[in-house]
Amino acid sequence: MPISLTVRLRKLLAALTSCLLTLALSACGSSSANYNVSAIGPKIHVGIVEDAPGIGFIRSGQRSGLDVEISRYIIHELGFVPSEIVWHTVEPLDRESLLQNGTLDMVVGGYSITQERKSQIDFAGPYFIDGQDLMVRKDDHRIRSVEDLSDERVCTVSGSTSTNRLKEHAPSVQVEERNRIDICATALLTGQVDVVSADSFILYGVNKVWGGGQLHVLGAPFTSEHYGVAVRQGQPTLVKEINAAITSMIADGTWQRIVQEAAQSVTYPMTISDHRPRAIDGSNSTGSR
Known part of the structure; x- marks a missing residue:
């Protein structure tokens, strides 16, 4: 679905025609949406x-x-x-x-x-x-930052780069990948893993919806x-x-x-x-x- 030059020109000509008919050329010239003419399909x-x-x-x-x-x-x-x-x-x-x-x-x-x-x-x-962060169970007070990780089981989402970034900062962790972040949350709640790692915004959302008051986002991002x-x-x-x-x-x-x-x-x-x-x-x- 490449950008269609024909559609782009048609939209531009239609906009110019409208301006001429309404004698509002000055208004058109000052529009901030002068790039609002593209079409993919x-x-x-x-x-x-x-x-x-x-x-x-x-x-x-x-x-x-x-x-x-x-x-x-x-x-x-x-x-x-x-x-x-x-x-x-x-x-x-x-x-x-x-x-x-x-x-x-x-x-x-x-x-x-x-x-x-x-x-x-x-x-x-x-x-x-945003930044990559960690989420743990609320009753786990051992981990306060990525520097506290040693051989913990950490869940990340497959296809993201969370695993490699985490390994750079905590090479001894045991990474267990899942297809979705909510599956990681379930694994944390049920004790299958010790930590979930993803970006802070994502973890706060997961905690809000699926945490059930039992999880805690550290709020200590270690990447940008x-x-x-x-x-x-x-x-x-x-x-x-x-x-x-x-x-x-x-x-x-x-x-x-x-x-x-x-x-x-x-x-x-x-x-x-x-x-x-x-x-x-x-x-x-x-x-x-």
Whole structure:
């Protein structure tokens, strides 16, 4: 589904014609949405997670979370209406392949920008910064930071980079990967593992929904994760337009509102300014999800 030049020109001509008919050329010239002319196809296919409360979650058929609202803003700025969005639930292991084979146009799913991933796909952003953290049972007082880990059993999500990042800081841990973060939470609650490791935002969401008052997020991140919007390689115009949309979202205050509401929904005690990206060019590379 490549960007269609024909559709782009048609949208641009329609916008200019409308301005001429209403004698509002000056208003058109001052519009901040001058990049709102791209089209990928009749519909845009977006990959997003559904198992991370606060980030991307489905309850009673309704999607909510940081990445959902970020996606909606970007998609609107690209020129699509809600009825033209096709949401796809993705697992971490499948993200690159679904972009490469054309099933998806973009992925917005707690997707950290890494050099390895940039060899396969392109990133716009980042649009959010977080850090990899730890979650333990509330009655376990042995672990207060990653430095306290020795030979504990730690659950991470397969397909993320959490395992490698964790091993860099705690090489003696026993990593047990699961397909979903909620399965990791169940393993922790039932004593199958001692720790769950993922990004802080994700862990606070998991604790809020599935913790049952029995789990505790340490709030001691040991990495810096830059979340990006992933697209197939070879689409520089699309990357540029997504970056422009993210810049606009931060400038007009929408980004702060989205982040604040998402954090409050999972009781994530963040300082919002610490999570705001400084540069939006897809160049920041670290990663755990």
